[in-house]
Amino acid sequence: MDMGNHFEGRTAFVTGGSRGIGKGIARRFAEEGANVAIIDVNEEALQEVESEFKEDGFDIYCKTANVVEFSQVEAAVQEVHEKFGSVDILVNNAGVIRDNMLFKMTDSDWDTVMDVHLKGSFNSARAVQKYMVENKYGRIINISSTSALGNRGQANYATAKAGLQGFTKTLAIELGKFGITANAVAPGFIETEMTKETAARIGISFEDLVQASVEKIPAGRSGKPEDIANAVAFYADERSSFVNGQVIYVAGGPKD
Template sequence: MTGRFKGRTAFVTGGSRGIGKEIVKRFAEEGANVAIIDVNEQAVIETEKELAEKGFPIYTKIASVTEQEQIEQAMKEVYGAFGAIDILVNNAGVLRDNLLFKMTDDDWLTVMDVHLKGAFYACRAAQKYMVKQQYGRVINISSTSALGNRGQANYATAKAGIQGLTKTLAIELGPFGVTVNAVAPGFIETDMTKATAERIGVPFAELAKAKANEIPVGRIGRPEDIAQAVAFLADERSSFINGQVLYVAGGPEN
């Protein structure tokens, strides 16, 4: 790995497991100071230990993206520790899948709060630092579900909203040297997709095989596939890519 992020600081929400953890590892391996906020205390402890043992500079905090004060305090502490906030990855997410007639108010609001309120709070907090330093990279994690997916009225709506937020902030923040882009993963092997398999009563291996048969490259995605895309958009040299949604799904999305 190169040191292309040496001296940069990356702030990743939901960075202790799955895709988020792989993104954090990628930044750390390429020289960045990394900061994680997450609500999963045990996963945060394990990830912090794993990275610290490798000598990577890391900040962690148990915090919820739905709590404005917690987000702003974490940003303040990260800036104090590392002197900058250069990269923000809005990765924190939850699933509350159900068909519309079964979906509860709580199913809807929980997904909206974590994905949309969380991304809004984090972007608003980070932009103060990025605008001041005239440099920043914001990468929001969307999903192919933004295009519509059965049983995910809440999740699809939230992920489509993330794309609208991305394009709007790209217009507002671009003049200050801050680019805002989104990565939209397809079917990725994570705890969330394994939980989906369990919910529908299908062994994960069977679900993965069925999905792989639908994907042109013939396999499902891995967290490192998403980390690669995020790192590409976070690169200094990607400064002319702004307001884009990069689908990482093994094939074209409509």
């Protein structure tokens, strides 16, 4: 399939883009002609992705930065704007899990998950919006999750991912008149390093976790990062300007 250059001249800023879903999204933008910027706290993975993308001929900006620290995000966004001339697309993908049943969940388990998903997305949106408003164009895409509907052992994560949907809808209302849309993608079971960590936590092999998950998915397969990248690319497209404040569940079946 010819990807085309739908995003030529556009700059996409992806948080947590060094692996998994974030990396899949970054690659999709690069393949479709966008300038790509990635921030992440995982320095080693960031160096790997930078080498890999540059070998493939993609112009990429990578910086080690923590989304929880506004000054770090703001500095990175400013550098990206100076390097590429615009910041057109933001993908709030940075995430962590600290799964536990409620009675075992610690203050740290709760605070870390809230900070990275919610404060991180707030910080990133706040940093990019001034450039988008000036440019009268922008696409903000937040990565939620089917866990937003509730998931055992994820009181923190489910709350944060549901919170991102409220954040998305509010940004859509506030920023719409500036040519900026805000939408969310809620992945179901996707094969990533994070789901491998889940398998390890619950004490089963990753293959067994995939099989157990697929049995419940009407499409009869597990998701891959490129499945999420497709939905993100749809929202990010210039032609999707009338799609605003929406949540797409990319989960191989319907979600309540």
